[in-house]
Amino acid sequence: MTARFAIAALTPGHDRAGFACGVEPLDRYFREQASQDMRRRVAACYVAVEIATGRIAGYYTLAAGGIPLVEVPASLAKRLPRYSAVPVARLGRLAVHLDYRGQKLGAALLWDAMTRAIRSEVAVFALVVDAKDDHAAAFYRHHGFVAFGSLPHQWVLPLTHRMFGEPGF
Structure with missing residues (x-):
């Protein structure tokens, strides 16, 4: 295949x-801000391009970050050294064009983000995301993220080199 x-x-x-995902802040960021963030080295942006047409079907951003150890769920924190903060890769945005919804492209973009974070030469313990709404929170929960911290819609997924199998496109 x-x-x-x-x-x-x-x-x-x-x-x-x-590009139009139906969420104006995500569309505007991608059109107007993503390349500036890349130039400033505050975020990396990756795109899913449909090979046959060259159209951008989705995108996500990754940045380095840290979260306070006291906000990491106890079940995960017990495996960590007692530093004040834990290094993470932050998934800043993830969006799929309206024309490509329902094709599991969001899951493929998430898998790519996890793979890049694991392969990075900069060590990170987990992938972290602040879900924009309940729909996004359900997406991340479905993919194994767990809630953490004091703010609503904060999600964390510990990264290992033995992650589950790759999704198909």
Whole structure:
């Protein structure tokens, strides 16, 4: 089976103008801010491009971060050294174009983010996300994230080198 999408870092050659996921802040960020964040090295942005058409079907951003150890769920914290903060990869945004919904592309983007975080030469314990709403929270919960911290919709997924099998496109 041939892959339908290729996931790679956002470049100036990618056409972002027509991207529409239905959530205006995510659309606006992608069109107007993503490349600036990359230049400033505050976030990396990756896009899923439909191979046949060259259209951007989805994107996500990753950045380095830390979370206070006291906010890590006790079941996870017991395996960690007693530092004040735990290094994490922060999934800042994840969006799928309206035309590509229902094709498990969000799961594939999430898998790619986890894989990049695990393979990074910068050590991180987990992937962390602040879900934008209840729908997003349900997506992350479905993919194994657990709630943490004092704020609503904060989710964490410990990363290991033995993660489950890759999703198909």
